[in-house]
Amino acid sequence: MAEASNLVVAGVEEVVKRLVSLGIEEAGLIRGVKEEVDKLQTFLNHIQLVLQDADKRQMGDGSVKLWLKELKEAALDAEDLLEEFAYDGLLPHKLTGEQRGHKVRKFLSCFTTLKLRSNTAHSIRDINKRLEDIDKKKDTFNFIRETNTTTAEYNYVVSDSIVPVAANDRETTSMVIESDVFGREDDKKKIVDMLIHGSSGSNDPGSSIGAAIALSVMTILGFGGLGKTTLAQLVFNDAIVKEHFGSTMIWVCVSEDFAITTIWLKILKEIDSSTQSESMSKQELQKKLEKELSGKKFLVVLDDFWQKGLDKWEDLILPLKLHGAAGSKVVVTTREEIVASTIGSHYIHRLQFLSDDQCLSLFESRAFMQGEPTALNLVEIGKEIVKKCGGVPLAVKVLGGLMRSKRTEQEWLDIRDGEFWELGADVQRQVIEILKLSYNNLPPKVRQCFSYCSIFPKDYEIQKHEVIQLWMAQGFLKTFKEGELMEDIGEEYIRILCTISFFQIAVAREKVIESTELIYKMHDLVHDVAQYLSKFECKDLVNDKDDKINENIRHLSLISSNKTLEIPKGINKMTKLRSFYSFPTYANPYDRLKVTTSLPMLLQLRFLRVLSLSRLPLKELPSSIGGLKLLKYLDLSWSKIERLPSTISNLYNLQTFNLSNCEKLYELPKSVGTLTQLRYFYTYCIHARNRASPRGLNELTFLQMLDILKLCAECASEHIAELEHLNYLGGTLRLQNLGYVNDVKVVEKANFMGKKNLHTLDMNWGPLSGTQGDNASHHDELLEALGPHSDLKELMIRNFQGLKLPGWMTNNFVLPNLVKLQLKGCHKCKEIKSLGELCSLKELVIEKMDSLSRIGEDHHNLQVAESLTTTATEVEGPEAAAILYPCLEKLSIRYVPNLEEWFENSADIFPKLEKLELRWCPKLRNMPNHFPSLQKLSIGNVNSDTVRSITKNITSLSSFSFEGSSSSSSSSSKKEEEEVARMISKNKLLESLTVKVLSSMRCMPHLSPTLKKLEIINCPVLKIESARLPCVGWLWISDVKAFVVDDNSWSNKLSFLYVSDVPEFVQLPVDFLRNNMHLRIIRIKNCRQFEGFLSSNEEEIGSSSCCVETLALRDCPSILGLQLQGFTQLEIWMSWAARGSSHWKVCNPSATFKACRSVHFLKN
Known part of the structure; x- marks a missing residue:
């Protein structure tokens, strides 16, 4: 595989096409250069006509492969040259938002300096000499010329079913579609x-x-x-x-x-x-x-x-x-x-090989679309192809995906009879050859994208947005249609790679409830193929291995699983390098690599398109960064950088700029208006001394991601107005300091209604603003003007200074796709209109709203409406009431001290609500009580009568948490106790129970045998007897009067025990330890009467095998000794545990002691 004759040249055709489309005819306007440019164009046009035939023949002809390699090298060098010329022809003041379309790099006809003309002509002349030789060599191969000058595209079929939509709320880190697995x-x-x-x-x-x-x-x-x-x-x-x-x-x-x-x-x-x-x-x-x-x-x-x-x-x-x-x-x-x-x-x-029948089922699921009639002749040929796969599922999947794009019998016969099958019994090698075959059948545009992915480490989780941004930076994603985005093309290429299993879905990470980002991986063998195909252009160094690197490589990735990054010596000699990417593979994002070579050497590489310095301990970025004229991707995230040089504004070609989590960065650029090609600008979690986001955003008309916009206090209105023409903005946008905006008309001009790609919008008013701080009506108008597009999925409104929330927020016609709504810190709002018509809403959070007194409809108006409805139905007949909150699954209302009522005009409400949390709503008196699907209920500091009303029909909880009010009277506390007992008795399938702050509870109610987790806190007169407890696995007891353990009462499922501040807790009997073979951790704190693990028969303890591994004791002065021979593996943690005793007798020679202060031990 190392010989040049075995090399497969990737992406030649696309490099030449990119070169032709650079607009080099405009370079010809430079005086003294036109003749050389015309020659270059002629050579490229001639060569382009034979590339499809050359591409097909390279598999079997080593001399064609070498010719293609030589051509690609020359084409890439020419591309570097011409793009650099394009940059030099730009004047910063000409770079405005009016520059749109595909040729945004314009040459000026005013190059007048003799040096520039001379250098330009000389460089192109050198390229032309190489291309002239390449053009002459092509005639010796007798290639078939394309009659059509427009290169034909490959007909590649992609089914929507190939890349499945990930299930919501999937918690596993591993995804599998079982219907896609056979045998x-x-x-x-x-x-x-x-x-x-x-x-x-x-x-x-x-x-x-x-x-x-x-x-x-x-x-x-x-x-x-x-x-x-x-x-x-x-x-x-x-x-x-x-x-x-x-x-x-x-x-x-x-x-x-x-x-x-x-x-x-x-x-x-x-x-x-x-x-x-x-x-x-x-x-x-x-x-x-x-x-x-x-x-x-x-x-x-x-x-x-x-x-x-x-x-x-x-x-x-x-x-x-x-x-x-x-x-x-x-x-x-x-x-x-x-x-x-x-x-x-x-x-x-x-694991064994699949049978032929199993392989055939897998093959057909990939080769034929669902519901598609299958030609019998293709099925029969498919059986013969499958038999040659040796029962290897990966080979079958890859070939099946390949055959999906082939529809003629001859194409199938060509695969069946291909030479690559003649490989004997080396199955692993055969699989690799099958992968290479699938690669060669990819469209050329997709091939170059795939081979570039060799820069990723094995098992790397490839994020969709990351790989697309890298492909864009290399110029792999060209658009030719009006309104077409490079990102759309990138997503299509990913779909194609998934079709043939080159990319496999690894996990769906939840970003918002209804919007997940797919994460992909490459199988190790697929990664090996990518490395093989790109070995003359891409190189990865793993853990600073001292490999010799070809100075002509184009892409370099450094992979480190330790904390040192060794930038290769002599990296400044790699003058053709286009990508430098560091991949720390350890999991902690707060760890940063140590770099052993100075950064300035790296910044001498003037053809870099991708530069990733993420997690490097950089405090300052050299000003020479501004000399990277072709840089399109710059990642400084998680670095220690403190300031950015002003030369950053010279990176006119920059598309992705990542400054997220640069916690030391105290100043952002004052303006980013010159970075007119910028599409992704990440600045989240930057402290920057509370400074505002840069100005000049209005020039960034291609911007698609601006994760946070912190408005300038002095000119907030003008600042937010810069968003007017940024209609490509997507993903998440956090707006901070909205309270400073003083012109509502400017906000309307910002046109949030037109930003259809935004799926999450976080509006934060921030601190009270000067002149408008007390003008509530102004803030009402401001929020009304911020109405978003109907495709919005998640909305958060924080620290709003107005009195009422906007009408658009409750209107399903405006927000039909809203999945999550959070209202936090809106302290002046007194009411929230009904949100029940939002048909897609799944999660609602209302928090820290001091003035809120009512949610839903006004009770008086509702009664009038009901009477009118009753009269109408007597005349017109009954009509079914609408279902309110039809998709809501999670509802949290926290710290709303003045909330009194929640009324809705329908009894059919919350049909899917599974989790309800009500905390610190002491005045709440009325609320809907129809929860047919409720599984988890958490209530704290809510009136007991209200609790009874809300919970009267709830009988199927798996989790219940109740916290009483510390200020309750004895009668109120008694009511709370009764409610807890009633809820426990009604819900027979409880698995988790938490009870806090019940001052009058003296004994535990009867608990369900299904209970697995029990937590009792701050019930000062409660006496807990183990005989009344079910077989829980996790028990936490704190601030109760007594805990009495009966020797023979408990089951053997307990694994964790915590007891704290229990005055009448004396001992844990030996039988308790013997009966709980799963018990691993015991923690006892501030139990003044606790004497330890006592028995009348010391030998009995020694003969009892115990699985406890951690014993932590603190402030238990009554302990005189520990008989612990039966503890086979034990760590003992003690802190000020035995102030009343100077010596302890600890009978366990294998025990280890940690954090045992002021304690002396006598060990047998």
Whole structure:
């Protein structure tokens, strides 16, 4: 594969076409250059006519491949030259928003300097000499010329069903469409049985995993392309598996080079996506894992584990072994037998090839569109093709996607009889050849995009917007139709790559409720092919390997799994470099790479289009950045940069500028008006000393992403008016400091109604503004003028200073697609009109609105309307009332102290509401009480009569949380206690219960046996007896009077126990420990009478095996000693625990002691 004769030249045709379309005829206006430009154009036109035939012949003719490589090199050099000339011909004051269309780089006819004319002519003359030789060589190949000068496009069929719409609220990190998988039913069943029951049904004595094993490991083994990951995805998403493991299911892609802390971070983020892992040390990560996993039965999938990671296996898996409940499982997928045998697999599932029939079903699902009549002759040829795939699903999928674009019998026969099948028994090599065949059948425009993706590391999560922006920066996405966007073309190319499985959907990340961003991955073998195809243009350096790099490469990526980035020595000699991209592969975004080579060397490369310096510890960017005339993509995100040089304004070609999370940046450019090609401008989470966003936005008419606009206090009206012509704006827009805007007409001119691509709009009035701060009617008019386009999906209004919310906000004709609405800090608003007609609304949040007293309809007006309706129906007959809030699933009302009523004009309301939260609404008296689908209810500081009214028909909760009022009278507290008892008795299937601040509750009501999690806090006269508690797995008791544990009363499911501030808590009997074999963590704090784990028979303790791994004691002065021989693995944490005793007797020679201050131990 290393020989030049084997090279496949990617993208020659498209490079030449780009060169022709650069508008070089305008360069000919430069005096003294026209003759050379005409020659260049002639050579390109001649060569372009034979490229399609040359492209077809390169597969079998090494000399054609070399000719194409030489042509591509010359064409790319010419492109660099001409684009640089185009830049030099621009004058900044000519770059205005009026420049539209496809030829925005205009040459001026006023180049008069002798030096420029001489350099221009000389450079083009050198290119022409090379092209002249290439043009002469082409005649020796007798290529077939195209009679039509317009290059024919490939007819490539793409079905809408190929890229599925991701399901909403999908919480798994792994996606699989089960209907697209064939032949793995038995494999799935065996593994599911093994996970649930500990047996695969096999007679093999090694194929059973005992339920008593705390953590067991099983391996799915098979070579690349056989479907290991797909099988693991099927198992992971199985309903029985989900029910068995609950919410603690974790998917982590490991890949070849990994750091242990990276994997731990991924695990933590899978458990809780809000985990903030800022600069956690390894020890801190271990503690966090202990907290999150302790006592829980979990399933962890470690996908794509390699031999390179075996030396890290024990350290990696240790926290899972120590803290998981019995029955926890780890599933590892690998292609290496040594991995399966070394990691101590309790069961190895060796994945087999698919049968011919299974392969045929998979092939036909890809090759023929759904419902399409299939020609029998094609089906028969397909059977022969499938037999040659060797039962490898990846090969079948790729070929099926390829055949979808071919509709004649001869095209199918050509594939069946192709030479690439003559490869013997080397299945892996055969799969690679199939992938290369599919590549060669791609449209040329898509080929260059695919091969460029070799710059990404293996297993990299490719975000759609990122890869499209990179393709744009390289000039791969050209538009030729009016109104067509490069982004639309990029999305189509992604769809084509998905069709042939070159891209595979990895996950759908939720951005807003109804809008998800698909994340893609490339299979390892597909990535290998991309690297092979682009090896003379793209190079990736992994972990600073001292590889020799061809100085003629065009794209360089540096991949680091540690925290040092070694920029290659002599990088300034790579004068043709177009892309420099750093990829730190560790998970913590707050960690930053250390760079060992000075940045100025990199900035000498004048043909750079892509420069990613994300997460580098840069404090200052050299002014030489302004010399990168062709730069289109600049990523400085997560860096420590403090200021930007003024030369940034010279980057006229810049399309993407990412400054997000530059927390040290204290000043933004005063104007960005010269960056007229800018399409994506990210500045979110920049402190910039509270400075406003740059001015000059009105010149950026191509701008599609402006994630935040912080208005200037002195000129907010003029600032927001700059958005008037930015009608391509999309994604999320955060408007800050709207309170400073003093001209409503200017806001109307900003035309938010015309910005149809915006899906999220966050309006923040910010601090009280000067002259308009107390003018509520002005703010009412201002918000009314901010009415958005009807395609908006998410709306947030914060710190609004007006009295009433706009009419458009409640109108379904205006907001038919609104999915999420948040109203926060609108302290002057007294009412919210009914939002029940918003047919798509799924989530509603109302928070911190001090003056709000009413939601919905006015009660008096509603009664009058009802009487009129009654009279009318007597005459005209009954009419069905409209369903209000038909799609609402989540409703939160928090900290609204003066809310009194919520009335609606229909009883048919909230049919899909699943989660309701009411907190700190002490005056609420009336609210709708029809919740047929409610699953989770959280109530705090709400009047008990209101609670009774709201909850009277609720009987199917899985989660209930109640917090009483600390200021309640004894009678009110009694009512609250009665409501809690009534709710618990009515809802028989509760799994989670939280009770807080019930001052009169003396004993626990009868609890449902389905309960898994129980939390009791601040019930000062409550006495809890274990005999009255069900078999919960998680128990938190704090600030109650007493906790009495009966030796023989409790089940064996408890895994976590926390007891704090309980005066009458004396001991945990030995039988309690023996009966709870899943118990992993015990934490006891400020229990003054607690004496420890006591028994009349010390030998009995020693003979009792206990699984507790963490014992934390604080401020328990009555403890005199601990008899802990039965604790097999134990960490003891003590803090000021025994002020009344100078010595403790701790009978456990294997225990480890941590944070044990002021305590002396006598160990047996």
